[in-house]
Amino acid sequence: MDKPLYINRFRYHFSITKLVFWTCIFLGLILLFFLHSPHSSSSSSQRRFLADPDWEIRVIKSGKPRSRAGGLKVLVTGAAGFVGTHVCAALRRRGNGVVGLDNFNAYYDPSLKQARRSLLERADVFIVDGDINNPTLLKKLFDLVQFTHVMHLAAQAGVRYAMKNPASYVHSNVAGFVSLLEVCKSANPQPAIVWASSSSVYGLNTKVPFSEKDRTDQPSSLYAATKKAGEEIAHTYNHIYGLSITGLRFFTVYGPWGRPDMAYFSFTKDILKRKPITIFEGPDHFSVARDFTYIDDIVKGCLGALDTAKKSTGSGGVKKGPAQLRVFNLGNTSPVPVNKLVNILEKLLKVKAKKIVLPMPANGDVLFTHANISLAQRELGYKPTTDLQTGLKKFVRWYLDYYTRSGKKSNV
Template sequence: MPILVTGAAGFIGSHVCLRLLERGDEVVGVDDMNAYYDPALKKARLARLLGRSGFSFHEMDIAQEGALEAFSGAGIDRVVHLAAQAGVRHSLENPRAYLRSNLAGHLEVLEFCRFLPAFRHLVYASSSSVYGGNTKVPFSEGDPVDHPVSLYAATKKADELMSHAYAHLYGIAQTGLRFFTVYGPWGRPDMAYWLFTEAMLEGRPVRVFNNGEMWRDFTYVDDVVDAVVAVLDRPPGTGEGAPAGVYNVGNNRPVRLGDFIDTLEKVLGVTAVRRDEPMQPGDVERTYADLAAIRRDFGFTPKTSIEEGLRRFANWYRFEWKK
């Protein structure tokens, strides 16, 4: 039966579509192709999917009430919901975009799943941002997440709460994945690894926040896709409680920002011009994923080191994207 993937032209979404198609699944992709960053990148990602057997694409805004009803008779039984307005800092400038995309959009997906005749499982994107300024590390799924430090984080926590309510009320099996700083080829140009690479190759300074004392659990996109597909194939049971789960998807090896730049210098063969700046509003000093739960339940273990992942990204950026 077909799998619906929202955000199919996005970074993670396009990689997930490709993996599902390669293993023989039929995929219905949707994306609104918005201009948060250059739509040419989204079109290029989509071009890798169009024409492949089993793939169909529909440009639409899933936050529009009832838009997804167009697929109610398509036989869809699973949904991977990755469409969202991303970016912590952008949420300070354009908060309404987050309410529409991340809250209204998530509700429309839940309502769509609620009435699917063959529905089996919804897997949706949450974020490590829900942990806010937690000082206990590593971050575990059972930690309190009641103090977000950005609107983006608040919308992602709200998505988890909405999903639990629908699982409880209607038995909709679903799993939220808290992604930790995903990077890799075909990534997002607003992310640090892209911005640093671009600046270093052009001889411009890179902005180093908090004297480089920022730690991130960088997670390579192929490892993230491994987790998404493994979870998708095993919906939560209907034992005690609602059929809903939440898991961290990270690398479990945080990297200091200064060391991250050192690694980029190595793979690019370029010395960075570093410009120190204070920590930004809505940002946090550290993210660090406890993977015990997803390792126990799905056997997930990330495979890609930061050096190997950055090398793959740098090669893609220099010899494919910028050639």
């Protein structure tokens, strides 16, 4: 028997209302998801600058080479970091277009990062406040400037901190690197990429000096493991998309404007404050040693890598042919025991250190590092010229000037 018409109508209206109701709930959930997704982590700053026409003008101006001869246009990630600041300044000095990117995180005193930013502003380099895990921002930067090169230095650094905050290493060194490579592979033209790997990939190897041909499959810290992962990820993007990629294995870089979490920096601070410093030693009182490398030498290596990088072969996400894939050690080739580092600092600071010597805990540290740099010498013209004594002298002069005379506090 047919149902009365009004009942059918009622059912029809009821189902339409239900449909509208559930569609609204669904759309609301999608909106919520996007508002809380990690990509929107820096979305407030992104909204701020995407709406600001002045921001675009500053990016374009900063990315413009001073002359046609200085044609490189480089995106430098981690630009407010130690190595990033020095590389940006050096590139700008020789006339290249340089745009910086940095998330100004609080791993160490952000005011030092802001001071580096001011330094670069005076050199005409603009640093965008944003994260490599934000593809919308990265794409926007590539829309504004056709970068020929990316110098990728943004990372979660530090060997021992990886035990305290492992997720930050995966977020920056693995997810962040992939996010950047995804945008680079789709860019047209694709840029050539030079990025910071680490001496720590040699892990527990005992054969010295460390050569690029040696195994790198026994990392001793999560930090090292994420840098090693980066090298494998680089291989994949080179293989599938034709991106030209060069990895640089830095060996304990030090110098003015350095990182407060590193031993030479925190020892200086504590020695001056007459506070005790802890020196780790290996089994049988083995003195732990590092191939400390001065920042100016590292910068020359970075520029050498950018200048010898061949073009990527793909475009718009499609590989057109095999592309360059390289990895180089950038060290000093003369390891120095940590004890000796402390002796040099004592003399330069004219203060005796209060030393506490402890057996090295299982904290991810390795006993020694020593770079074989013949490959970088041959291919990049890399030739370190600063010994530890000379480099530390320059660091101490900067430190005293920055923290003492300018009245800044070292909130390390």
